[in-house]
Amino acid sequence: MLDDLDRRILRQYQADPEAGTAELAERCGATSATVWRRLERMREGGILKGVEAVIDWQALGYAVEVSLRVTLDKTVARAYDDFLIAARMVPEVLEIQTFLGRVDVRLSVIARDLAHYQVLYRDRILTLPHIADIETLMHIARVKSEEALPL
Amino acid sequence: MLDDLDRRILRQYQADPEAGTAELAERCGATSATVWRRLERMREGGILKGVEAVIDWQALGYAVEVSLRVTLDKTVARAYDDFLIAARMVPEVLEIQTFLGRVDVRLSVIARDLAHYQVLYRDRILTLPHIADIETLMHIARVKSEEALPL
DNA sequence: GATGAAAAATCTGTGAC
DNA sequence: GTCACAGATTTTTCATC
Numbered sequence: 001m002l003d004d005l006d007r008r009i010l011r012q013y014q015a016d017p018e019a020g021t022a023e024l025a026e027r028c029g030a031t032s033a034t035v036w037r038r039l040e041r042m043r044e045g046g047i048l049k050g051v052e053a054v055i056d057w058q059a060l061g062y063a064v065e066v067s068l069r070v071t072l073d074k075t076v077a078r079a080y081d082d083f084l085i086a087a088r089m090v091p092e093v094l095e096i097q098t099f100l101g102r103v104d105v106r107l108s109v110i111a112r113d114l115a116h117y118q119v120l121y122r123d124r125i126l127t128l129p130h131i132a133d134i135e136t137l138m139h140i141a142r143v144k145s146e147e148a149l150p151l
Numbered sequence: 152m153l154d155d156l157d158r159r160i161l162r163q164y165q166a167d168p169e170a171g172t173a174e175l176a177e178r179c180g181a182t183s184a185t186v187w188r189r190l191e192r193m194r195e196g197g198i199l200k201g202v203e204a205v206i207d208w209q210a211l212g213y214a215v216e217v218s219l220r221v222t223l224d225k226t227v228a229r230a231y232d233d234f235l236i237a238a239r240m241v242p243e244v245l246e247i248q249t250f251l252g253r254v255d256v257r258l259s260v261i262a263r264d265l266a267h268y269q270v271l272y273r274d275r276i277l278t279l280p281h282i283a284d285i286e287t288l289m290h291i292a293r294v295k296s297e298e299a300l301p302l
Numbered sequence: 303g304a305t306g307a308a309a310a311a312t313c314t315g316t317g318a319c
Numbered sequence: 320g321t322c323a324c325a326g327a328t329t330t331t332t333c334a335t336c
Binding site for chain 1: 197200
C-alpha cells in the first residue's frame, strides 16, 4: 500500500507539516512534484486527514486544564449518545474520548482559572445527562513521544 | 493583548489552518496583509505554536488504540523523570500527559493488532521504570468539540 | 503603531516527457 | 519519476491614516 518513499515523506511531513513540498523533497531525496503527488494520494486515501492548529491555551489566559473521567448510567440505553451530543456543545470541552471499560468517557476541559473552572464544572459539566460518576485529574503537562513510529 | 480582529482570525485559522491568508482575510473582513501580520505576531508571541499533521493510524494499519493510566512508585524521588524519559523512547506511545492526583501519567498507545499490543505491553510498557499500577482503557473514538471557544 | 495596495519573491500544482 | 512553467500565494515595501 505504502512504499518506502511514502513512509519517509509521511515521517518528514509529520515532523514539520509547514515545510513546503520542495523542502520535504530535498529531505526525502525526491523531487517536489513527486512529493506533492504522494501527499495528495495519501490525503485521498484518508491516511492524511489534514492539519490542526496548535494553540497555546495558557498564553491565551486559560491557566487550568483538567482531564475528567466520566462513568455513565448504564441503565439508560441512550446515555452514551445523549452525553456525547451534550458534551460537544460545551466550548470549554476541547476533546472527548470514548472507551470500552469501566470508564466510558474522558473529557479534556480548559478554564481561565480555578474560579472559572468551579462555575464551569457546576453549571456545564455536572449538568450533562446520565453521569454516574466523575473523577477529576489536574493536568500538569503534555508531551509528544519523540521517537518516530516504524511507519 | 489580543483585539477583536485577532480573535476572529484565530478562530477562523483554527477552523481551517489550510486556508490561505487571502481566504481568512475575506472571512474576517480584513486584507490579506493584515491577516498575515496578525498571524505572524501571534506566532512570535507564542500563542500560535504551529500546526500538526493529523494522521489516521487505523488507515495505516494500527487497529488498536489504548489509553493507559499509570500510577508511579512514590517512594522513588526520580520516578517521574525516569519514567517520562523512558516512555518517550517508545515509538508506539503517541502522547504522554502528566497529572496531579491519584493517577500520575496517561499514555496513548497504538498497536497494529491485539497480538502486537500484547507483546508491546509486556516488553515495552511493563518494563518502564517505577510503575506501581496500570489501568488499561480500550479506545473507541475521539471527538473534537464543535463549539468554538469564547476567545 | 497599524493599515491597504501593490510589487517582489516564492511556492504550488499541472502538463509534457 | 523528472523537468519546466503558468498561476497562485506569501511576504515585503511604501504611502497613508
